[in-house]
Amino acid sequence: MRRPLIAAGLLGALAASPALAEMVALDPLPPSFELAGRPVGGVKPAAATPAYLTSSRIAALPDGALVIDADSGNLFRTDRAGKRVAQLPIGNNAGLLAYDPAGKLAYVADRAGSRIAVVGVGEALTVKRVIKTPVEPFGIALSPDRKTVMVTTIADRALVAYDSETGKERWRTALGREPRGLAVSPDGTRALVAYLATGTVDEIDLVETHSADHVALATDSNVGNTATATTSFARGAFAVTFMGEHEAVVPFQRETPVQIANGSENTGSYGGGFEPPITHQLAFLGLDHGRTRQVTATIGQHQPRALAWDSAHDALYVAGLGTDSILQIKNASQVSIAFGTTQQLQSCGPDGLAVDADGSVLVWCAFSRRVDRLEVGKENKVAAGATLAPSAMTDKQHDGYVLFHTAQRQVSQNGALACASCHPDGRDDGLSWRIEKRELQTPLLAGRVVGTHPYKWDGGDPTLRDSLTSTMKRLGGTGLAKDQTDALAAYLESLPAPRTPTLDGTAVARGKQLFDSAELGCASCHEGKAYTDQSKHKLGSKTLPEADTPSLIGLAASAPYYHDGSAVTLEAVIRDRGSIHGMADTTKLSDAQAADLTAYLQSL
DSSP states (O other): OOOOEEEOSHHHHHHHOGGGGGOOOOOOOOTTEEEOOOOSOBSSOOOOOOGGGBOBSEEEETTEEEEEOTTTOEEEEEETTSOEEEEEEOOTTOOOEEEETTTTEEEEEETTTTEEEEEEESSSEEEEEEEEOSSOEEEEEEOTTSSEEEEEETTTTEEEEEETTTOOEEEEEEOOSSEEEEEEOTTSSEEEEEESSSSEEEEEETTTTOOEEEEEOOOOOOOSOTTSOOOOEEEOOOOOEESSSSEEEEEEEEEOSSOEETTEEOOSSGGGSSSOSEEEEEEEEEOOTTSOEEEEEEESOSSEEEEEEETTTTEEEEEETTTTEEEEEETTTBTTOEEEEEEEOSSOOEEEEEEOTTSOEEEEETTTTEEEEEEOSSSOEEEOOOOOSOOSSOHHHHHHHHHHHOOOTTTBGGGOOOHHHHSGGGSOOSOEEEETTEEEEOOOOTTOSTTOOSBSTTOOBSSHHHHHHHHHHHTBOOOOOHHHHHHHHHHHHHOOOOOOOOOOHHHHHHHHHHHHSTTTOHHHHSOTTTTOOSOEEEOOOSSOSEEEOOOOTTGGGSOSBSTTOOBOSHHHHHTTOSSOOSSOOOTTOOHHHHHHHHHHHHTO
């Protein structure tokens, strides 16, 4: 395994490696962009990187754009003004796409249908063939010669490569929890996979082994001073892209669940409240010479969901979904990196970026389902396209969808957080936060809201509206109006449950028998459609005297477990290795029975 060199700050970087002393000092930059050092990049711009090497929601065409809308589930072709030319249904909550300009073919991840739709792009959009995939494909990219298509699958946690012409599987490799974006290097030797919940990026060898090295994303925790010591985690990495063969960039969130200042901590709110518990960063990765070098930059773009690199001008563009803005970074692949412009958008929700041949930036607006065109120059100009399709949500649900992803003072102190900050994609960040002197894990939301009251780990909030109101108070927000709270609740209630992975059906059936048996008694508390009795129980925890019975829906996607996250895996739950005890007596289960019970729990 390659051991990455993590340089979280300038002094730390210089101490870690004398070679990093060659970094060029930068002039002071605006608060929205703070570079922590520069151990990667050359003195000249990197070589061009074709767009189809990186998964995205949008691709530039010579006469417009191609975009996959997760809301309506349609693939759209637009003209240069953003007007719809053609559309093709793919599937609601669709994943990303890659476009082969030579073959005029789009490879689109149908997340719900577990397939890649290979679409001919002409005056009309036509499905040429279908490639079946493991469960829940999302990120998709092509090899440099366009003969191989690769896809990340969320539920089945695999990166799979197919012959792009025949659809025959060539190889696959296991991935971690919640994989998302995918990028392939221009020389075709490696791929990078971004994750929501692991704090790592996987570097996959595409030449020989197809195995993955786990590269930890750097967080600049202040571990040297015990009076201000913090532990931070990298989360929410949706996207990744290469800038030339040996440099890549990954946007992510730096989360600090417990904050210390002057030797003490404030435990009344998320993270402690001394500073925003979540900041947004870019990790620049140098991947040459058989090692990984890394440096981070703090940016003001909330929930940086999409990237695009303009190799002709060496400009990197980063889309902030939560702040409705786009950041430009000049000399992005060089040591002389510099802050460019920040462009504010209007009711857009940027979730995809592409660079046109003329250097303008095409922006996919997830909130309004339109393609905006950003003309970059002395005075940036944004030309808004037309809405391409109605939302598949009700008006109330859509209002809640926008609220869920928008950072504003009503939700959190100084607008530092959005609901999606800790619940990306309606999931969870896998962390336990110190709240009111308790370690409380971020719960999964998707599929777990309806019929699971009361809410919160202690069951203290009788309704979902009560729970949302108390959460805003903990976040330091001014509070939502009643109609806003209702809209947010409606959106959360509409979220589909996570897809379950591919499992052995006979093992699942045996596990269900164990789950329902009187000897274990699991079903006595985890009953009904949501697998909860909606009651509180005393389980002997020192940090939480009474705990609400959680829903088990989406259990395969919600590790770690218990209110404090003390059980890392389902096996740990079954083998009583967490902090909660006294639920079911599983000590007599054989290894085979434990595996069967685990399979059943993963199927929920």
